Amino acid sequence: MFMKILKTMIKEEWRIHANIFGNLMFAFFPLLIGIGTFVVALFMPYLETILTVKQMLLLAHYLFLLIGVGIGAFGLFAREFMNRRFGQASLIAYSSRTLPVSERTIFFNFIIKDVIYYLMLWIIPIILGFVLATPFISINTISAIFACGTLILSFLIGLSIVFFLSTIYAHSSKILAALLLLAAIGTLVAMRYYIINITMLLPSYSMFYQPSLRKIIISLSLILLPSAISLIFLKVDYPEKKKQYQNNLNPLTDKLKFSKYSYYVAKDFLDMSRSEGGVGKIIFSFLFPIVLTWIFLYIFFEKIPTINIIMIFAIFLGIVSSSIYNMLTEFETFNSYMFLPVSVSTVIRSKITSYMLINIISLIILIITAIGTNQLIYFIPALCSFVTISLYSLAMTIYFMGLHPTILLYNAKIFSQYMLSVAPILFIFTIISIINPFVLLASPILLLPAIFIIKNSYKKWDSWEPLSF
Amino acid sequence: MKNVVEMNNLTKKFGDLVAVNNISISIGEGELFGLLGPNGSGKTTMIKMLTGQIKPTQGTVDVLGLDVLKNPVKVRELVGIIPEQESPPSFLTAEEYLEFVGKIRKIDNINEKSDQWFKMLDFEDQRKMLCRNLSRGTRQKLMVAQAFLHEPRLAFIDEPLINLDPIVQRTLKDFIQDYIKKGNTIFFCTHILEIAEDICTQIGIIDKGRLLHNGPIQELKDKSQNLEDFFIKLVKEEG
Numbered sequence A: 001m002f003m004k005i006l007k008t009m010i011k012e013e014w015r016i017h018a019n020i021f022g023n024l025m026f027a028f029f030p031l032l033i034g035i036g037t038f039v040v041a042l043f044m045p046y047l048e049t050i051l052t053v054k055q056m057l058l059l060a061h062y063l064f065l066l067i068g069v070g071i072g073a074f075g076l077f078a079r080e081f082m083n084r085r086f087g088q089a090s091l092i093a094y095s096s097r098t099l100p101v102s103e104r105t106i107f108f109n110f111i112i113k114d115v116i117y118y119l120m121l122w123i124i125p126i127i128l129g130f131v132l133a134t135p136f137i138s139i140n141t142i143s144a145i146f147a148c149g150t151l152i153l154s155f156l157i158g159l160s161i162v163f164f165l166s167t168i169y170a171h172s173s174k175i176l177a178a179l180l181l182l183a184a185i186g187t188l189v190a191m192r193y194y195i196i197n198i199t200m201l202l203p204s205y206s207m208f209y210q211p212s213l214r215k216i217i218i219s220l221s222l223i224l225l226p227s228a229i230s231l232i233f234l235k236v237d238y239p240e241k242k243k244q245y246q247n248n249l250n251p252l253t254d255k256l257k258f259s260k261y262s263y264y265v266a267k268d269f270l271d272m273s274r275s276e277g278g279v280g281k282i283i284f285s286f287l288f289p290i291v292l293t294w295i296f297l298y299i300f301f302e303k304i305p306t307i308n309i310i311m312i313f314a315i316f317l318g319i320v321s322s323s324i325y326n327m328l329t330e331f332e333t334f335n336s337y338m339f340l341p342v343s344v345s346t347v348i349r350s351k352i353t354s355y356m357l358i359n360i361i362s363l364i365i366l367i368i369t370a371i372g373t374n375q376l377i378y379f380i381p382a383l384c385s386f387v388t389i390s391l392y393s394l395a396m397t398i399y400f401m402g403l404h405p406t407i408l409l410y411n412a413k414i415f416s417q418y419m420l421s422v423a424p425i426l427f428i429f430t431i432i433s434i435i436n437p438f439v440l441l442a443s444p445i446l447l448l449p450a451i452f453i454i455k456n457s458y459k460k461w462d463s464w465e466p467l468s469f
Numbered sequence B: 001m002k003n004v005v006e007m008n009n010l011t012k013k014f015g016d017l018v019a020v021n022n023i024s025i026s027i028g029e030g031e032l033f034g035l036l037g038p039n040g041s042g043k044t045t046m047i048k049m050l051t052g053q054i055k056p057t058q059g060t061v062d063v064l065g066l067d068v069l070k071n072p073v074k075v076r077e078l079v080g081i082i083p084e085q086e087s088p089p090s091f092l093t094a095e096e097y098l099e100f101v102g103k104i105r106k107i108d109n110i111n112e113k114s115d116q117w118f119k120m121l122d123f124e125d126q127r128k129m130l131c132r133n134l135s136r137g138t139r140q141k142l143m144v145a146q147a148f149l150h151e152p153r154l155a156f157i158d159e160p161l162i163n164l165d166p167i168v169q170r171t172l173k174d175f176i177q178d179y180i181k182k183g184n185t186i187f188f189c190t191h192i193l194e195i196a197e198d199i200c201t202q203i204g205i206i207d208k209g210r211l212l213h214n215g216p217i218q219e220l221k222d223k224s225q226n227l228e229d230f231f232i233k234l235v236k237e238e239g
Helices: A002-021 A024-044 A053-071 A072-087 A103-136 A141-171 A175-192 A202-211 A212-234 A247-253 A262-274 A280-301 A309-321 A323-328 A344-358 A360-372 A376-401 A413-437 A437-462 B045-048 B072-078 B094-104 B109-120 B134-146 B164-180 B195-199 B217-221 B227-238
Strands: B003-014 B016-028 B031-037 B059-065 B079-082 B154-158 B185-190 B202-209 B211-214
Touching: A024 A103, A024 A280, A024 A309, A024 A413, A053 A103, A053 A141, A053 B195, A072 B016, A103 A141, A103 A212, A141 A175, A141 A202, A141 A212, A202 A212, A247 A262, A247 A280, A247 B094, A247 B217, A262 A323, A262 B094, A262 B109, A262 B164, A280 A323, A280 A360, A280 B094, A309 A360, A309 A376, A309 A413, A323 A344, A323 B185, A344 A360, A344 A376, A344 A437, A360 A376, A376 A413, A376 A437, B003 B045, B003 B185, B016 B045, B016 B059, B016 B079, B016 B211, B031 B045, B031 B094, B045 B059, B045 B154, B045 B185, B059 B079, B072 B079, B079 B109, B079 B134, B094 B109, B094 B134, B109 B134, B134 B154, B164 B185, B164 B202, B185 B195, B185 B217, B195 B217, B195 B227, B202 B217, B202 B227, B211 B217, B211 B227, B217 B227
Parallel strands: B031 B185, B031 B202, B079 B154, B154 B185
Antiparallel strands: B003 B016, B003 B059, B202 B211
């Protein structure tokens, strides 16, 4: 039964994407990721002037951990996670209503299916691209293959830890807050007195240098135990059928009167607060990775004087903040608006407004980190970089993917266009931030093409026939 | 009588599939036009083209004197639409949803109008529930309410009676007849032939994208022909 459901879910996921942009474009996606990684890996010898191979490996392990963290909030989204991916149309996701299969079983299959998809679409292609590049960059292929194994472990650890935390959150946000607070205090104290070493904190990474049975067991336990506990205590959120809600649309709209799209923005905020996970969505898909990145950057780059942490953080924050737009587009499809006097561009404009408002959180984080690290001198260039990267990548997301970023990203053609437009800018910003951060004071000039691209996107998406999933 | 809907050689293709094939129909003001057809015959595609939700592959459409291809949003501003699938946003309550539609349509006395609909369709006790927690029937009621909230002169209603209980069906049927008496126009897609026969003034029969019949219902009544027999015979012969 389990394998049958899993196989059908994998087929269904494939068809969702393949129906929209064709089998070939979807199948091409992992190939593209592999080629991209291969090309980037060829440049590794040049990167060695800034980072050692050991530092790069550490960076890669934490990056894979972060990717896992970013997609691990299954427990939190539960039913909605399936709903937004498959919609009401999925007979498999909803078969617990008509067939003798529990929702927990269906959801377990869904998680496994998603892990397989992420591994096939992202993780394995990245690893293969890297391994294939090793003969050209004088890195031992055997070591590279071993590193791939430990990188996969890092990804799975990140995924399972957040799955665990999000399951706790689904039961009680207070318990989670207390746990995180304790963990934060514990980590700070331990680091203050050098009880733990960040470079050896991640067992998958330390295993690469000092492999041992104990570390394999620790790594596997970190993956299997939290996942098993999460599955046992998984809270499949059944909506309270009879629950009545106060009318909050009007008061919220009044507060947002400054915007032409006040009622759309108010609706976005209500969507976020009332859907499964509520505020937890922002915490797990946005704040948690940001905080983790900050801790990592702070500890990792502190020892490299050439690298300005606040600048790197601002660039990272800019790119991560663009994920807020993706989240905002996932509560509904344009089908809810098709029969109303609303154009696609109006909905996109309203999402941009919501995006800007939520991004105030990112701005506050940037201010706090600048103050906290005594790097106020770099605050203005960091702010310029953050705003520019954030809006530029948003413009590209809107231009290439409109209101369907999480679906259309897996179209190989669209993905390559997006990456080719965003990656060089990120690279240039990173290099400039190392050479002279103050040059980035001029970065807002990039906002002009960003605005131009957004305006063109309105025309583009208004003339498109809405996609139906 | 002025025509409020004019379509000429309207065609829609999805790849190799011809969903609507070269159809020309005019609908005068005050008509209740019933578009009948088997499942997948092209009725919904036609409504979507007439209201600017999708573009025709070929042909022209004018609604209330406006070229739909050039003014899709303006057309949707003037008309009311009940879509085939009820899809209000999940996380607004029924009451908030009607307010949201009211804001989009710039309706002034929205609360008053919403109240009327909650009472008329008998779902006042569910107005504070999230749309996603409503039954399909109640969501359909909400779709009916949003379509007529701004009192449009012309409405496109796609299977409006589906999922509704007999009492509400009757209320809605009465409302539609009153609405027509006031000089408004309705484009009505349905499978329920008895209701079409009962209330429509003009009927069109469509199958596999082709228009098989278009004319006043009175013509059939004059010939003492039963709509159901006529429909089945026509679809079987032409199909």
